[in-house]
Amino acid sequence: MSWARERVGELVTGTEDGRARVSTGVTLTGRAADGAITGTETRQVRFLLAGPQDVAGLNPGAVVGRYPVPGAVDAETDKCPHVEFADAALPWRYTPAANPAAGTGVLRPWLALVVGVEDTELTLAGDFVSLGTEVQNAHPLAAPHPYGHVQRAEGRHLARLLSTRPLAADTDYTAVLVPAVPGWTGAAPVTLPVYDSWRFRTAAQPGGFAKLAARLTPGAADPGTGRATVRYPYLADRTVELRGALAPIGSADPPLDPAIAADLPQHTVPPPDPRGRPVIGPPVYGAAWPPAATVWATGLNGDPRHRGAAGLGLELGIRLQEELVEEAREHAGALAVAAQWLGRLSLGLAASGSLWRRRLPTDPLHRLWLFGPALRRVVTPQGPLAELTVAQGLALPRGIFSTAARRAVRPGPARTALLRGAVDPAEVLRAANRCPRPPGLSEDGVPPLGRRFDERLKEALTSGRLDSRNAVEGLRRFDVGRLPEELREPATALLRRLIQTASDGRTDLAWGRSIEALTTAAAVDPRDERALARARELLEQALKEFGRDPELPGDLIGLLDALAERPGREPPCRPVDLDALAASVTPLFDPTTEDAPARVRVLAGIDGLDQAQPLAPPEVCVGLDRPVWRDLNDAFAEWLLPGAGNLPDDSVNAVQTNPVFTDAFLVGYNTQLIGELRWRNLPITTGCTPLRVFWDRADTASGQRVDDIVGVANWPPGSELGAAGHRPGGAAGGDLVLLFRGQLFLRYPKTLLYLVSAVHGGGVDFDSDPDSAAPRVLPAFQGRIGADITFFGFQDFPAGGIASHWVVLEEPPSGYRFFNDAVSPAGRDGARFADDAFADPVRVLVRGDSMTPSAA
Structure with missing residues (x-):
């Protein structure tokens, strides 16, 4: 709708002093006390509605939306800035004009949204703004008025005012909400009160999502992107071709030059010292995970291409050693505290075990007397053992195992001085374990009633x-x-x-x-x-x-x-089997058993111990949640994607991950990190692989992180570098990666990207629209190379499968938008212009078979 107003607007008959004049008939009826009508009188009542000059400001919450958002630095140049109101009638409430007849005209709002360049087209000074003639002419007030409309959306009405002026790229703008007064003619500057204002900057590249996506050129990269030729320095005119972490689809390392293969050991294997002393030489990759004599280690150490990738990782381990060690210490947790606990536990168990063997009484009842005060701390599902042994129906009296009972019978004090000999605890327990005799009969044989x-x-x-x-x-x-x-x-x-x-x-x-x-x-x-x-x-x-x-x-x-003559009723009572009780509680206090209380209590508070040797000094295998592709990109970006700098602007290309490079790089990185951690006395378990994440993959279903490799110690000895057995679940390598160079993902980082099959009727058909019900393949990892190259990787998706899929890019949802260059506002009212200029969401489809450089 072009406008909305309260019903009082239907009574407006004209204007007066910039306000709407209203005339309406009012009838008064008089009634007597009994309700009888005594007379009526009708008169015309005239009054003025509040006008724009009566508005001091807008209440908080009146404005519910602004576009572009305040402070935006990449606003789209082809979209209209606008402001949204919670009250759909607010922009027309104080308009000093009568409502037009149905279908005959447009009611101009009393508010206007003006967008201009500050200090050039407009000047803000406190709560007022001075509008120059240029910005006035860019926002004419002539009817019909295309700048305001009311939209019914999601069960409510929302008013919106637009600014349809063209926007220049890379420019700072100020938007002000002001009253649309009659003096706004474009002939001279005008000063108006400001009800709302904000600032934004347009993007350096003109246009919006559709224009940026339309500029993408698929498959425009050089076919050699992802490979680089490197000179072998020890032989003249000898070179090798290295593939980076991202390589061309279907590429593989060619066989190594036999001359290089024969020459390399002379520079990597130092000659033995005649006196048998150790000789320092280049690193032997794989030695940190014995045995080193594996197929993958042999290939890694015997090929300069793979040694070069491992050397990059080793160099990063040296450069980032402080950061890596600190991160490892954090992941190791309270290792020093755990070691202290285990040391004290071992000492305590040794001391208590010695005392146990030398001082424990051999007699079961003496043992039970010794353990007695501690029985209350032995808890069973039925309750403390000390309470169960003196329960109702048992002969032992309450308190027999208390410390008070022990003090009462110990030798030395006056209370036991006249005893003929020392009190034997065993005899005390035996005496206390007798049931009381039942009450006897009276002399005449009658039970004692009194x-x-x-x-x-x-x-x-x-x-x-x-x-x-x-x-x-x-x-x-x-x-x-x-x-x-x-x-x-x-x-x-x-x-x-x-x-x-x-x-x-x-x-x-x-x-x-x-x-x-x-x-x-x-x-x-x-x-x-x-x-x-x-x-x-x-x-x-x-x-x-x-x-x-x-x-x-x-x-x-x-x-x-x-x-x-009837026998008396003996109260229920049974003695406790003291020998069996002593035999059952003795293991509970034995410090030499595997289930000794102190041992169980301390070990339960420490995770990650070697279960075969839990009391040994703890060693850990820290797992660093560190996607190392970022380290490679920061230091040696040319080896993340060789030739990345030659990618054309506004291009999209398909490459694949290189698992051979990933394996070699991570072996070198981990080799240096393990040595550094051990040098700094951080106990690391044998066979540990701290860094197992290269691309920062995430499972698209669960969101859980997925490692790129399993622990190097678990690599099959007969496997080559890049083998499927080096990855979790044995996934095949060579995952699809899409490269985008340009402003699209910089301007719209929340763009939805996915793959959808182009197979129809048993064959690939890019002439038909993709099936809307076809499953979507979402990226599992992504990142940025340099300033403007964005890549997306697809977990377990073979790179060659791109030839049968569409690449789909969907414009991120951003609310209701309106183009300022699609249609002319001239001759349109607000509702018609909003409908014609509405910016529908854009979906871009790129043929997958055009993505590889060879298909360009």
Whole structure:
């Protein structure tokens, strides 16, 4: 839409003093207290709306977007600068004009976005700006007005003001938001208040993404890019061809000149000293990972091309030794602390083992007495061992293994001075391990319900009948408090019934069930849950059936005699097998075992130890997360891509990685680094390969880093340099790499790049659009060579496969943009211009079969 305004704008009838004049009818209706209408009166009300001169400024948050972003240094010259508003009606709210009839015109906004060169076209001074005639003419106010529009996007309305003036490349601009006043004619400078402003700079290259991508020329590089000819200095007119880390697709090292192969050992293998003394000579690559007599090491040391690549790595190891050693120390972690811990642990285990063998008691019970205070620190899934040995149902009393118990029986103090001899800890444990005898019967054979109760029962037995008075007195003296808490309530209720019955003088009742229940309750062990339940059951049953017992044959004496003859209930108790306990806890304190507590506790806090010799001085194999291609690029960029400086501007070419160079370079780099680390007394394990990352690859699915080589010690002895067995997972070498030289990726570093198959119907067809559902192949690593060469590598993608794929570049999403050079704003309103000038996202497709230099 070209504009938006509140509904009050429909009432505007004209202008007055730069403000909109509104006229509307107002009707007042009078009503009596009972609601009856008493009369009406209608009048026309006229008033003025606020105009631009009444605006002191914009509220914070009124402006929600600016393009180019403030401070941009590479703004596109073919796009319109613009400002976005949260309130869609704001740019037209204070316009001093009536709304045009539907479809008959455009409402000009009261705001304007002006873009100009500061101090030349406009001058900022505090909250005001002076616009020169040139910048006024670049932003004419004549109708129709193409600079403002309202867009309905994502469920909301957004107002936008544009500046359609052409932008020059490599120029600093200032954008100001000002009121569009009538005095803005272009005839003379005008000074206006500024509501918003920001600065930006356009890119050095004119145009945007589409223009930069359109300038790319595929396959324009020299076919020899990635190779260099080097003179062999020891033989006249002899040269070798070296391939860099990036090399032509399908290239390989030619066979070495036989003359060079025969001459090289004279310069790399020093003659032996007649006296047998060691002779210093050139490095032997591979000696750091014995055995050195491998196919790959022989080829590396016997070929000057490979020795040259290894020498580059060795030279970098010398130049960057301080940085590399510091990084290795950081990755090694607390190695010195771990070594100190292990040293102290070894000393402690040796000392404690000696004491253990010489001072440990031979008797199991003496050992148990010695270990006793420490049993509380021995924790099992069921709890501390000290608590389990004195648990309910076991004979050992609580505190038997405490330090207080040890002090109580040790010889010397006054409390043990009168003993006939020293207290034997074994005898103490044996005595404490006996279960207590169960409570005995009273003299008359009745379980001890209470002394007075026993006496009254005895009188009743002697007299031959149960006297009510004696029974009441005896029952009242029964001590219910002696019973377990669970039995007190039913026993009290039963006693009350018995006392009440006896008090009534009734002697014809049979009391057998009640006496049996009370006797059982008095003799029960409170720790025996089953006995408690049985006693409670008897009490409740006697209470429930009280008074229903049939007359017992014979007298009460026979019943009490029968009760007295029942064996007493022995509380549950079993002695602890002290010998077995001592045998089971002894290994827990033995410092000479593999599971000694101190040994386990210390070793658990140290990672990366040799499990076969965990107490040996620790050695580590540090793995540095360092993509070394950057080191090579910083020091010897010509060997990262020989001939890189000859790549044409605005070109895109395909090359491949050179695994032979990578292997040789990393062997040389690691050789120097390992020697430097050992020279500085950093313990490094034999066979370690600290640097295994060359290209900084990442798995496109998981994002995890992927090494370029496995440890050199794991290279198959019969493999050549560059073999698949040197890489994780045995991946084949020669991955595809795309080279872009130009401003495209400098201006748009977030450009999406991928490959998509061009195969249709069983064959390669570049005349058809790629299948939108075809899988995308994303780059796994990328980087920059020099100032303007950007490369992208594709993990495990054979370089030759580029001939059957499209190379796709998608413009990074950057919001809504509008071209300032695509259509003329003349004769267009804001909505039409925005629609015609809208910058659709661009996707560029390049034929893969045109990417190699030979296909140029």
